[in-house]
Each structure stands twice: as structure tokens, then as C-alpha cells.
């Protein structure tokens with residue numbers, strides 16, 4: 001682990017050890033032209049684009065022109081080290097050559113096909129996914145494709161409703177499952193429902209084991225998982241709880257979980273939590289739907305984050321990194337007894353683009369790369385290296401209250417000087433200043449792409465490329481140190 005802010009850096013050597021990194025000097029005149037063109041476009045965007053998406057979270061939205069490996073490049077060809085990789089959609093790095101080639105080949109071969117017909121990549125991809133679940137979680141099942149994450153969540157909801165006849169679900173406080181209407185009803189943030197009328201089937205939200213800020217004020221060393229005791233209490237009897245022991249019926253069809261909370265702030269539960277929760281749910285006939293949309297595909301060092309829990313889900317939901325962020329594709333995997341053709345027959349759910357041939361060909365290549373590689377080992381090793389970097393930063397900056405990580409899903413919780421009171425201001429400032437691109441590495445202007453999550457929006461959620469090199473992690477160390485130091489002075 002080494003930092004380089006003050007030392008001179010051999011740029012040629014740096015570019016060799018950071019695939020995708022290049023520094024290009026452009027003239028002041030060209031830079032001024034880029035700035036003017038972007039200002040004009042930004043003015044136009046302000047008038048013609050809806051601001052209902054997330055672009056205007058930033059003080060000044062940024063245009064990017066190219067990308068490679070762990071880096072995005074703006075119009076002035078300046079690099080930004082990306083430590084969030086599009087909320088973990090680009091696990092194999094930007095412009096991954098093999099994945100891009102698979103997409104190009106499919107464009108030349110079968111660029112489009114109505115989803116009511118078959119194409120071989122769809123079947124081969126489903127086969128790889130089904131086998132991967134059998135290998136890792138030990139269960140037989142089938143795959144059903146869709147386009148985006150929230151749509152796959154909707155498909156999972158339909159499957160649960162069909163199987164159990166129940167429309168009420170359990171989900172976690174801090175959980176995020178998307179922003180369509182049904183996904184919003186199982187996402188804990190009221191802010192996503194506030195302006196959209198009644199959500200009669202809104203989930204019952206249960207505290208997540210967020211041990212750094214335990215909702216019950218307990219200490220993880222001594223609590224005996226008090227939070228699970230509280231869930232167990234809800235199944236005692238039919239008068240004040242969710243379960244009728246006489247009819248043996250529960251009010252809820254399924255519990256939607258994220259093994260590591262993504263938007264909730266990359267919170268990693270204590271060991272043994274999910275195994276005990278699963279036992280409680282199974283005893284009461286409640287299905288487990290595991291949302292792997294952000295944590296799947298080796299983000300946590302395992303293909304499925306669920307593998308860390310020694311338990312299996314009834315339904316998995318995934319998207320994002322399935323195509324490395326290229327042509328959108330998402331899917332659910334479900335146990336045979338839920339999704340067999342007699343239970344979930346033709347037309348049960350459908351979208352025009354649901355198993356689009358560009359998405360399936362791309363995803364097939366992604367799965368081949370995962371099957372051929374040794375990601376369990378490399379991601380675990382790199383994750384430990386990155387976590388040490390975060391611990392080093394924490395030893396220098398009391399404003400970092402907590403750091404943690406599972407594989408390359410890492411968290412850094414920004415606080416006041418007391419190392420506990422959440423500082424949203426500091427996290428926001430880091431997000432903005434990183435995006436402005438005025439940090440320096442080896443004497444060159446460099447930016448840093450971060451994302452902020454957590455219950456208090458004070459957590460830097462880190463999801464670097466799984467292909468990140470050690471040199472790039474050292475670069476991240478240096479840039480984060482600079483950023484925290486300067487942002488603290490600003491506040």
C-alpha cells in the first residue's frame with residue numbers, strides 16, 4: 001500500500017499499471033471550446049430533459065465522453081477514477097473488450113428478434129445461470145428474463161402472489177428494490193411513495209442488522225441478535241402478531257432481502273444472521289426473495305452474495321452486471337416448484353424487450369468470463385487490500401466513523417469529529433468535489449467518481465471494478481486522502 005500525492009510519478013509506468021488510464025494534454029483554446037459546447041448543451045438539457053431522474057442530484061451535472069477500465073473521461077480527456085462503477089453494473093470494467101466484442105458479433109448476427117421466438121444465446125445463458133445456482137446454492141430452478149432490475153422485482157412479486165395468494169410482503173428498513181410502483185411499495189424510503197397516492201400493499205419494514213448504529217441500541221458483541229428475537233416475537237400468537245398458529249397462516253407472502261444492503265449504505269450483517277432469519281421464515285411458510293441486483297456477480301467475492309449466508313433463497317433477482325452495464329437485461333431465478341410451467345404458464349409476465357438478443361449474447365459472454373476466472377480469490381484478496389486502505393484513512397481522519405467491506409463492496413461512513421454523528425455535508429461535498437475533477441495525481445488533474453448512500457446519506461459506498469489493479473487502489477488511496485483533507489477544510 002503506497003500513496004503518491006507528493007512523490008513524482010512516472011506517468012508512463014503509471015499508465016502501464018493502470019489499464020485504461022491515459023493522460024492527454026489539450027490546449028487552453030481547445031479546453032475553452034469544450035467548456036462552451038458543454039455549457040450550451042447543459043442549457044439545452046435544462047429545457048428539454050425531465051429532471052425527474054437522478055442527473056440533477058449533482059450541483060453541476062457532468063458530461064463524459066469515453067470510458068475504459070476503471071476510468072471515465074470528460075470532454076477535455078481528463079480521467080476520473082471510478083470507485084462506484086455505475087452502482088455495480090460494470091463489474092468487469094468499462095469497455096471490456098471481450099464483452100464488447102460479444103455485443104458487436106451479435107449486432108452482425110441477430111441484432112433483434114421478437115421475444116416470442118427462441119434464439120440460442122437465451123437458452124445457453126439460462127442454462128449457465130441455472131447451473132450456477134445449483135452449484136452455489138444447491139437448488140434446481142428456472143430463469144425468467146426481463147429488462148431492468150425493478151421489472152424483475154415485479155416479476156418476483158407476481159410469482160410470490162401467484163404461489164402464496166398473498167399481496168403483503170416483508171422487507172428491510174434501508175432496503176432498495178427499484179422505483180416502479182410495485183418496487184416502491186417494498187422499498188423502505190417513504191420519499192419514493194410520498195407523492196404517488198396510496199400504497200395499500202406497502203411492505204412491513206423490519207430493522208436491518210445495522211450494527212454500527214443498532215436500531216435497538218445494542219452492541220453486536222453482546223446482543224445475541226436481539227433484532228432476530230424481535231422478529232421471532234412477531235410469530236408468537238394471532239392477537240398482536242403476523243401469524244395465526246391455529247390456521248398456520250402468515251400475513252406475508254415473502255421477505256425481500258438484500259444480503260448486503262446496497263443503497264442502504266453497503267451494510268454487512270453479522271455472521272449467522274440470515275441463516276437464523278431463514279429458519280424463522282421457513283417455519284412460517286414465508287418465501288425468501290433475494291435481491292442480488294447490486295451485490296450479485298462477485299461484488300462480494302461470491303457469485304451470489306447469498307452464498308455467504310449458508311442458506312438458499314426461493315427466488316433470486318438480478319440485473320445490472322449481468323451484461324456488464326451494456327444492453328439491459330435482468331432476470332429472476334426461481335425454484336422449480338414455484339416456476340414450473342404448470343405453475344407459471346405462458347404469458348404470466350412479459351415485456352417486449354425481455355430477452356433481447358443483444359442482452360443475452362452479452363450476458364452469456366459475461367457468464368463465460370466469470371466461469372473461466374478465479375474471481376472468488378481475486379476479489380476477496382483485492383477487497384482485503386482496499387479495506388486496509390480504508391482503515392489507514394480512518395486512522396488519519398476521525399471523520400471516518402466506520403469502514404467495512406465484503407469482497408469489493410466497501411463502505412466508509414462520514415461523520416463529525418466525534419466519529420459517530422453522521423455528516424451528510426462532508427459526504428456530499430466529497431461527492432461534488434470528486435466530480436469536479438480538480439484532484440491531482442502525479443501532477444495531473446484527476447477526478448474521482450463516488451456514490452453516497454446510507455440511512456443518513458453519509459456513507460461513501462465503494463464498488464470499484466473487479467478488475468481494479470493494486471496500483472489503481474493505491475491511486476484511490478491517495479485521491480481519497482486528498483479529497484477528505486480538502487473537504488474537511490471547506491466545511
Ligand SMILES: Cc1ncc(COP(=O)(O)O)c(C=O)c1O
Pocket residue numbers: 087148149150151153176177178179258262263291292293294295319320
Ligand atoms: C438492490 C437493488 N434492487 C433493485 C434495483 C432496481 O434496479 P433498476 O434500477 O435496474 O430498476 C436496484 C438499483 O439500484 C438495486 O440496487
